[in-house]
Amino acid sequence: MTKTTGLVEPALPSTMQAVVLRHGQLRVESVPIPQPTHGEVLVKVRATGICGSDLHCRSHTAELLAATKMATGTELFDIDSPIVMGHEFCSEVVSYGPGCRSTLPPGTRVASPGVLLRDPIRLIGFAGLDTPGSYAEYMILSEDLMFPVPDDMPDEIAAVAEPMTVALHAVNRGDLGPDDVPLVIGCGPVGLAVIAVLKMRGLGPIVAADFSPTRRKLAEALGADVTIDPRRASPYDAWREVARTDDPGQLAPQTAMVPGKFRSQAIFECVGVPGIIEQVLAGAAGCAKVVVAGVCMQPDTFQPTVASVKEITLIYTMAFSPQEYAEVLEHLGSGALEVGALITSTVALDGVPGAFDRLSDPEGDAKIVMLPQAR
């Protein structure tokens, strides 16, 4: 294991720089360094990815809180209190709180799913300033969810283990077999990560659609076999081109009302805006599985009879298990999962607010990684 800083506890200042979200505004501020409680570890942030859900959280804080409260019964955080976002990260051990096994020495690089095992659990990056996310110099992790980062893995690759695991879980939720032909709708960071996982699993041919030429190029770099600009051609027709079969062994079940000779369709909806499900249902083949990886923050409307007549399955996906996270770290370490192309820029801590603005342009970046050391 790499020990890079050899930082000792007494040298630690009491405050740190962090990107604070207050009422929809991001600003670099000086905030207290958090204190690990029982079973928790203070770590220093080495790299952190900027996630689309953080963009959502900045622009639609109230909707996010309302939606998660509807689902879980509890408030993620207080809308009037400042938070530090960031839940995709690579860090290094600084010091252990009480009740830890303390097996990894200070300086060991570690990564973790964005969950603190308190009761109730806290989502890292969506909680109060006492448990800040990774848009900061320091943060705290649960020792039980902490994984050492393989020696030769760059910090920024370890930081994208989180979104890659979201994608791995999405593909697992889709439960694709060798006869499934995937169609990825939307090649933002989630869609691109899904493509990389599909490629690693040997599933395909992979058809992918996005309006942006930059993103279509990235999709190809990450493993898409066919990319489509929906302004010029129907992604669903393109899918039918490659999925047509006369082999009875490959033929997917179809409904009487929507006949066709195709392999099974597994659509990955990676857009997450109102209206996209209606479009997907209209284009989908009979008996399609639709893995809904896009997180739509607004209420959405569609005509359910289309789903009924086509016998569609909508598989909503969002999180993942610690086992899946460990699996991704392993694949990233072994090179089985190649995602370097996903990272299009790096910024320093004070570049985070600007990076949020840049990410709204699909022609610009896919994944921007913040490196606090770059200051």
Added chain:
Amino acid sequence: MTKTTGLVEPALPSTMQAVVLRHGQLRVESVPIPQPTHGEVLVKVRATGICGSDLHCRSHTAELLAATKMATGTELFDIDSPIVMGHEFCSEVVSYGPGCRSTLPPGTRVASPGVLLRDPIRLIGFAGLDTPGSYAEYMILSEDLMFPVPDDMPDEIAAVAEPMTVALHAVNRGDLGPDDVPLVIGCGPVGLAVIAVLKMRGLGPIVAADFSPTRRKLAEALGADVTIDPRRASPYDAWREVARTDDPGQLAPQTAMVPGKFRSQAIFECVGVPGIIEQVLAGAAGCAKVVVAGVCMQPDTFQPTVASVKEITLIYTMAFSPQEYAEVLEHLGSGALEVGALITSTVALDGVPGAFDRLSDPEGDAKIVMLPQAR
């Protein structure tokens, strides 16, 4: 095989009585007896069930046509032309059209899924007067989809093989294991049929919810273990009561944000009105499977983040395979599937329009079967 009428072809008149739907109005009229084409069989209707989708089709013809056109690209039928509905039936062979194997002698009782194997296929009961549905004295079937009815099975039980197969297929789509605990929302004919199939499969305990005391009583007769009036108690709380477990072998996966110690949840949504999915999502346990057997004819709206955070799977279901239909006929014949309680009344052909009106009251009937011989 029972040969009951011994009817010979030359004795056949050229017209028959049928319940015709014209612009939302049902009326008994005299219409031509249909002519079987290649591979088709003229049969005499012995019993036919009145289906909720026929009620929908009468009241919301334009919506039904628009929704099926959106899904299939073609019009089911011309809105300005009269049709004869009816797709749940028991009949008997009268005569064969050209190109038939003609293995079942005239008089043999036969049942069939509601599909004519023309190109494109026609849905029996949702097509022009030349291929009428079973609210008539005669109809035509595809020989390849025709199954003999077991000797000792009453006509009206054979007639409900169709809705029972819709339910069997819904349960198959749900892919329930022994650790799944089903929750049936809505105990109309679809919900009741689902309960009977779940019972036959030994899946349970079965929790079922309906506002109507009559329907809750029917649910119990068909196999529900716990029935709930949603006005008095939450069906989802009732489910949690019976599904709680500390057995790690039975414990279903849960998401970090929606923890709980429950067996897996399989909800059967058998209501099919706007707003019901939103309610189901709010009540559902983490990682629930929701089999959507209710067919909602209007656009529907829900908050997708609730589905995302809970990692819900929505499994839309509507049709079934001929194999599933044959399986149900077998189960009904062997007594493995007991559904007598489902049939609450019988009427003659001229009683069909009145039966449609009666079925809008949940305190009245579940399944009404029309017996043309009763005239």
